[in-house]
Amino acid sequence: DAKTTQPPSMDCAEGRAANLPCNHSTISGNEYVYWYRQIHSQGPQYIIHGLKNNETNEMASLIITEDRKSSTLILPHATLRDTAVYYCIVVPRLLTGANNLFFGTGTRLTVIP
Amino acid sequence: DTGVSQDPRHKITKRGQNVTFRCDPISEHNRLYWYRQTLGQGPEFLTYFQNEAQLEKSRLLSDRFSAERPKGSFSTLEIQRTEQGDSAMYLCASSLGRFSSYNEQFFGPGTRLTVL
Numbered sequence: 001d002a003k004t005t006q007p008p009s010m011d012c013a014e015g016r017a018a019n020l021p022c023n024h025s026t027i028s029g030n031e032y033v034y035w036y037r038q039i040h041s042q043g044p045q046y047i048i049h050g051l052k053n054n055e056t057n058e059m060a061s062l063i064i065t066e067d068r069k070s071s072t073l074i075l076p077h078a079t080l081r082d083t084a085v086y087y088c089i090v091v092p093r094l095l096t097g098a099n100n101l102f103f104g105t106g107t108r109l110t111v112i113p
Numbered sequence: 114d115t116g117v118s119q120d121p122r123h124k125i126t127k128r129g130q131n132v133t134f135r136c137d138p139i140s141e142h143n144r145l146y147w148y149r150q151t152l153g154q155g156p157e158f159l160t161y162f163q164n165e166a167q168l169e170k171s172r173l174l175s176d177r178f179s180a181e182r183p184k185g186s187f188s189t190l191e192i193q194r195t196e197q198g199d200s201a202m203y204l205c206a207s208s209l210g211r212f213s214s215y216n217e218q219f220f221g222p223g224t225r226l227t228v229l
Contacts, residue, residue, distance in 0.1 A: 043204050043220030103155025
């Protein structure tokens with residue numbers, strides 16, 4: 001599985017956009033980029049995923065570069081409840097079989113009032 | 114059904130004792146995963162079930178660990194002869210597991226194990 005690199009920590013002012021980068025330079029053509037987050041003392045929570053195109057849902061936007069070697073998760077208006085560890089994970093596009101998630105250490109985002 | 118549930122939420126045990134954790138996945142989900150998370154690290158995959166079949170086990174899952182999902186619904190994770198290094202958060206997740214590219218995993222709140 002392709003490895004990801006994320007900054008260990010970031011701060012963001014409440015109400016501003018939080019832009020969390022992820023490098024995945026060894027990603028292959030059949031691998032998705034997934035983002036999960038983990039709020040303190042809770043299990044991880046799925047946010048969004050993408051293959052090639054940019055994606056948006058009610059939680060966030062995912063911007064994937066044209067060469068697919070990096071991506072950015074955007075929380076458009078960060079709130080204090082968005083303080084969490086954010087994990088960028090590369091997942092093989094398998095039709096069958098396990099899709100085990102290989103978490104790294106993620107980025108600890110702190111939203112500041 | 115409000116999500117994945119795990120029981121107990123916390124367990125304190127003495128070294129050498131056996132412990133068992135339970136996970137109840139979202140009812141229509143046929144894939145179930147167990148992960149372990151130590152302080153400051155991301156979750157690490159332990160094992161995975163498709164219905165009642167255990168299809169994959171990580172090398173982290175030593176022979177003191179055993180997991181079951183007897184009827185393809187709830188699952189149990191047992192640790193025998195616990196060691197202090199087993200202290201961690203044990204997370205369960207489930208997913209639909211349709212034959213599609215991927216289905217997001219829904220995680221439970223975890224069971225925090227402390228081995229004294």
